[in-house]
Amino acid sequence: MVSVRSRARLLAWAALLAGLAAVVVLVATTGRGGLLILLLGLCGLAGTAAGVWLVVAHRGAARWTGAVLALAALALVLVAYTVKGLWGEALAAVVLWGLAAVCARSALRTVRPPAGMRAVRHLPAKHPVLIMNPRSGGGKVGRFGLVEKAERLGARVLLLDTSAGGHTDVTELARGAVAGGADLLGVAGGDGTQALVAAVAAEHGLPFLVLPAGTRNHFAMDLGLDRADPSLTLDALTDGEELLVDLGTVSGRPFVNTVSFGVYAQIVQSPEYRDAKTSTALDALPDLLLGYSGAQLDARADDTRLTAPQALLVSNNPYAGAQPLGGGARRPRLDLGTLGVVSVRVANAAQAAQVAVLGSRAAGLTVTTARQVTVDAQAPTIPVGVDGEALNLPTPVTCAVRPGALRVVVPRRRPGVPAAPGGPLDWRRLLALALGSALPPSD
Template sequence: MLAAVAAVLSLFLPFGDGGVLIVVSGLVGLALCAAGVWWFLAHRGPVRFLGALLAAGTPVGVLLLYIAGGLWPSALTAVLLWGLALFCARRALHRPALGTRTWPAARPERPVLLMNPKSGGGKVETFGLVGKAERLGARVLLLAPSEPGGAFPDAAELAREAVADGADLLGVAGGDGTQALVAAVAAEHDLPFLVISAGTRNHFAMDLGLDRADPARCLDALTDGEELRVDLGDVDGRPFVNTVSFGVYADVVQHPEYRDAKAETALNMMPDLLAGSSARRFDARVDAAVLPAQQALLVSNNPYNSPDPFGGAKRPRLDRGRLGVVGIRVDGAAQAADLAVRGAMSAGLNVLTAHRVEVVSDSPELAVAVDGEALTLPTPVVCTLRPKALRVLVPRDRPGTLPAAPPLSWRRVFVLAFGRRRERTASDG
């Protein structure tokens, strides 16, 4: 609280009205930068070029204004103090959480692991996963065509065959989409499931606390593991472990060019998806609430600790039995600026949790990205959770088990600083 107050005072005490100029110019610069980003994404030709100039040039212009007016020492001091205030606030709000409960796990006798040699740029071979798994007693099935140019085997079908042959554990070294398919088979037969972080992003592995830098460490769970019970998402009968995306992102990943040229494909498609004739809107019913005319919607298996799952956010828990929902509606540069300045307070951004999400549209089908995999599903599309349906076997030693940063609430910080401490009674135990 002292650092936050000092950040404000540092703007006004040395320079008087200069503090007002710093704040106003900073907010205006942020709004102009967001408007430039919108023009860059939603238009082509000269307007896109103008948007790029505005987005890149505005921060430089604000900085030059501070230097010319002699305000940069005050602005820099305020930024550093505000950064200190945010750091202290998060530390104040942090409390050791119980986290997802773990159970002792017996060593599996007939584990079967499915491995995709192409996933993550060839991590299966790079980290010698097949050899280590076989030395630990696991049977390995490669998810690769039986002949050049052939079709990839069905991961779920291979998993079912493994269960029929007596497997007492199923595991996957591959992307999150494949993880979800095999996880559903494991949940169906109440078998433990092993996640090996051999995909590209490994969001599920990250939120389980697994080592994403060395996938081979995930195999330690076969000899020294413990078990978690986590939720499993369901979208129209298809499982998901991370997210289901609707709208702009889902439309982009439908195109085959996206895999080889992500940025170029997205930039080429954005004008039509955001403001052109191809722009699709849909409504979402989030339990009892209705989000109308959304451009993008992300539904997650348990909520993330911030509205930006793609920016390094994590899910603190995977067993709370609730979906996380982030909806976005931006109709122009003005609303983009409002979203940049006001964040979660903007009418263009909705952050909710729910037990059930139903997405409806005028179109009979919707493009959907399920754990990054492109699908087309008939409307309405319904997302739900199966609470604690999945048994996950993890190593006891997991480098990523540090808790995620809590959501920042200045009201809670104020109560911690100045509120009265409740007296403990016998009923508290």
Template sequence: MEGSGPAGSPAARLLARLALLAAVGSLVVLLLAVGDGGLVVVVAGFLGLVLCAAGIWWFVAHRGVTRLFGALLAVAAPVGVFVLFAYEGVWLLALFLVLCWAAALACARQALRRSRPERSKRAAVAAPPPRRPVLIMNPKSGGGKVGRFGLVERAEALGARVILLDPSVHADVAALARGAVAEGADLLGVAGGDGTQALVAAVAAEHDLPFLVVSAGTRNHFAMDLGLDRTDPSRCLDALTDGEELRIDLGDVAGRPFVNTVSFGVYADVVQRPEYRDDKAGTILTVMPDLLLGEGVRRLDARVDDTTLSSQQALLVSNNPYVSPDELSGAGRRPSLDDGELGVLGIKVEDAAQAADLAVRGSQSTGLTVLTAHRVEVDSDMEEIPVAVDGEALRMPTPVVCTLRPGALRVLVPRDRPGVPAPVPAVRWRRIFDLAFGRTERPAGSSP
């Protein structure tokens, strides 16, 4: 929460002024060029975006001729806009306006990023090396990263005991972790996917033991938000000899732990399909029409603290909020894992018009709801609903309750690690104006 204070550093003020200059400059050029193609650029660009979004909706939500038409429209709309710009001789003007707005947004984001005070949270504390660390490793995870990076040999050379899972046999990793604790382990770690990480992390939290994350999964979202090296998982093992400790939150969904996200609705339905793992794109195209408009349509209701969300098609609950809704595409980041709040993202898009509204207005669209909460209760007219917990396909009885255990998990990380990149904040032009002219920030919740 931002309070009152000086409106940023000199560098932040300069960037804010450059952002305003670029934005105002593009508007001035557009007004001067209204009679010479400026109106064509605005109207054609807007219509192209709307038609492209509508085409994508028809392609995803329908089959047969409608799907084919949607695919053609999604491709033809932007191509048609470019052809029109070339025919009317306004492509240079359009390019100039796009570059101006891109520069304005880039400067605005950098200004907001530099104006934010340094975070005092997620402070690491010195930690002695564990004496009896135990690591559970999945040799299939991440396409075989355990073997490719020699993680077993490296861990054993650093004094750890490794439990190597047999890919052909189902293993209860939580039971293995509890067995290791009973035998005297003073650290638990996992080289595997985020779902496996969460199960072992819960055991570590239960016994107040440090937990080690080895980025040997496919996407390694948890490792990314901890600031670990995802390109070389062997570097995570440096924490065994030169590490420091972080205190972070641990999510809970109906008694099951999660470190990243819990998904309800469309995505959770898709990952239930056995063919999804081998053919993600094909499975999505096959089942989406039924899930969005057909007989397979399910709607979810959620109680997000004191706010009610009705008839949602998809709902995503995260262990601490993402900085933007980009987590839907896998590109989102959580700037903090110790704020003690759940992030909540609800989606309700039922036709092409709402899809276009989402494309044009983004997070301001009525089809997208972004909240934070301490408790989320998800309900449905079904007794049991599909749920994806850190990517793992499960089914849970309704209502499903998500909560957070603040500071429950001790994570051991290497002292030398890449770190978490500064988040890219959403651009609010009133804030940019205040920053550019040195105005004092208003306390959150105060009247303008």
């Protein structure tokens, strides 16, 4: 049987050989073909980035021009490769380099797998109370029979009043449940509702159950829960385990995912945002990026000053990638006791292309972590998006994190959270692994 260390060494050698083969393909290409492959690829990437910038930062003819430019850049690269007879070599180089990257990451993760959140045994609650929003996620509570299934498992269910003119204070409802003897609080609703109930659970040291019955369920996703069928999370009531999870606060208000300022916060303020997020964002971005109409922000992440960011995203633990608007990325851990910070300031197509090519190393993008983030402006209040909800908060706005504040109960069997991308590959550590020597520390 192959040991873990031996398997990692084999993967490391496979990565090094595949990377070397990619270089050989480019060098061995007739004449200056190898250099031409690289230059064409970079030009195509720059053209695509410039086109995407025109799409998001302009309207009308400029936006259509950007879409055409992005597609044309890709098409011209493919045509040029074909005309010059470099298609086969270019494809081989890309495939080999992709194989090298996959093997390299697998090798380093095999020998030093990323640590996940520590789970401890959870004894079933005797008086669980679950708060449910019948309208959340387009009616998932009714569609998946959450009320009936929860009550069969011994839980008491409290439904939010969603009738015309009806209003339920979620926080008071949760506190009333605690006063009535609840020894577990759960919620089926959006991330904003989850944060309010989570704060009450943390205040009283009670276990907290998340039912992914919202629209996007980012918090549930990062907890490794099954978002396709929220009823499966109810298994945690009888066969669960606890995770100690951090809870974020913004000016005293709890949040479980993100707090956004600047461009994204103003987009969230739009009345149309909840029903048409993508189209609303695309329609608002030009005005906001080109001559941002809001108050100029001045932010500080611990000791790092972020001057006049156009968009600022603060997350309860860092995402596994620099996502200026927080879309598509995941947080591999929610127990690091730190905030993720992504600050964006892009003024033209060249800077947009730099962000596309260099990512977090681009001048227009700052990616860091902090225990506290303070955002100020020359205005009494500023728009803030808290877990997707539009608010206006008095300045300065302070974001902080409460490490291990939440005892989150999850089913023992759940899809899980994928390992985080490892960032730039450390070929020095990979070579050491292939040669069988001790791994040098990560930079």
